[in-house]
Amino acid sequence: MKRVNISPEMKSLLISARRVAVENDATAALILADIPFNFLEVRKYLEKVRLLIASDKEDVQEAAREDGIDVVPLMDEPQTRQHQLSQALLEAIADDLLSTGDQVVAVYSVFDRDSLDSLSIVNLEEHLAKLTARDLRRLETQVPLETLRYLVDLAVEIGREGRESHKVGTLFVVGQHRKVMELSHEAVHDPFKGYKKEERLVRSQRVRESVKELACIDGAFIFSADGAAVAAGRILDAPKVNLSLSKGLGSRHWAAAAISKVTSAIAIAVSESSGTVRLFQDGRVVLRIEPMDQALKWVDIETEPPEA
C-alpha cells in the first residue's frame, strides 16, 4: 500500500512527542491519522515509546496493521477532533491497549488532515471524569443531569463492586416512563409498589442501597426523568428493529438499545460479565464507561479546546 512520507515538520513534532512522552512517563503515543503515513518511519522517531494508531479510515487501519502497529478502529467520524480523540482513548481502554491511570501523548492534526501538527499530553483518569460529565450534559435534553449523575454513578458502582463479591449486571431505563411501562411487562413482583414518590427518589441514599440490593433480580428498573423509581423487574418488549450493536452484546443490551430507539428514554446497561456501563440513546451506545478503580469526579468544564 502506498504511504505518505513524513515531512520535516512532522518529523520534528514526532521527536518532540517522544521527548514529552519520556519526560512525563507516558505509556504510549496515540496518533490520530486520516491518511496512511509511513508508520515505520513514525515509529523510528518515537524510538522506544509505544505507538498506537487510531483512525476511522479502513486504509489507514490496514496500513498500520501491515506495519505491525496496534490499531484503535474508530467507528464514525465525530464532529470535532476533540471528540475523536476522546473516542480513541475510550476505545483503546476498552481494547486493553491503555489503562485508566495512564498518561498518553496524543498527536493529531487540527489544521491540515494530510499532516500532523498538534501534540497533547492527556492524563486519562482526569480526562475520563471530565469526558463523562460533559457527555452526560449532552444527554441532558431528555433527562436532567442530576438524575443522570445519580444513575450513572450507581450503575458504575454496581458494575465495579457487584453484590457480596458476585458479579451483577442490571438495566436502568430513565425518562418517558409511562411509555416505557406500556412497552414492558412484569418479570417479578414490583418491589417499589405501594411506596410514596418521596420514598422512591434516587437522590436518597436508602433508595440507592435498595436498587443495589435488587440489582440481581431479572429485568429492568424504570425511573422517571425526575429521578423516582417507578418499577423494577420489568421485561422490556420494545421491538428490536433498525438496530446494530457490537458483537458480543446479549439480550440485556439489545433490550436497552431497543427501548431507547422507540422512546426518548435513556437506557443504562451494566454488563454482568465485564462491569462495563453503556448509555443508550436513540438505539445507539452514546457513552461507555469501563469499570475504574477510582470513583468518578464530577468536575465542571469551563473551557473547550478549539474545534477542528
Ligand SMILES: Nc1ncnc2c1ncn2[C@@H]1O[C@H](COP(=O)(O)OP(=O)(O)OP(=O)(O)O)[C@@H](O)[C@H]1O
Ligand atoms: N428484554 C429484556 N428486558 C429486561 N431485561 C432483560 C431483557 N432481556 C434480558 N434481560 C436481562 O438481562 C439478563 C442477562 O441477559 P444476557 O446475558 O443475554 O445479556 P447481556 O446483554 O449479554 O448482558 P451481560 O453482559 O450482563 O451478560 C437477563 O437475565 C435479564 O435479567
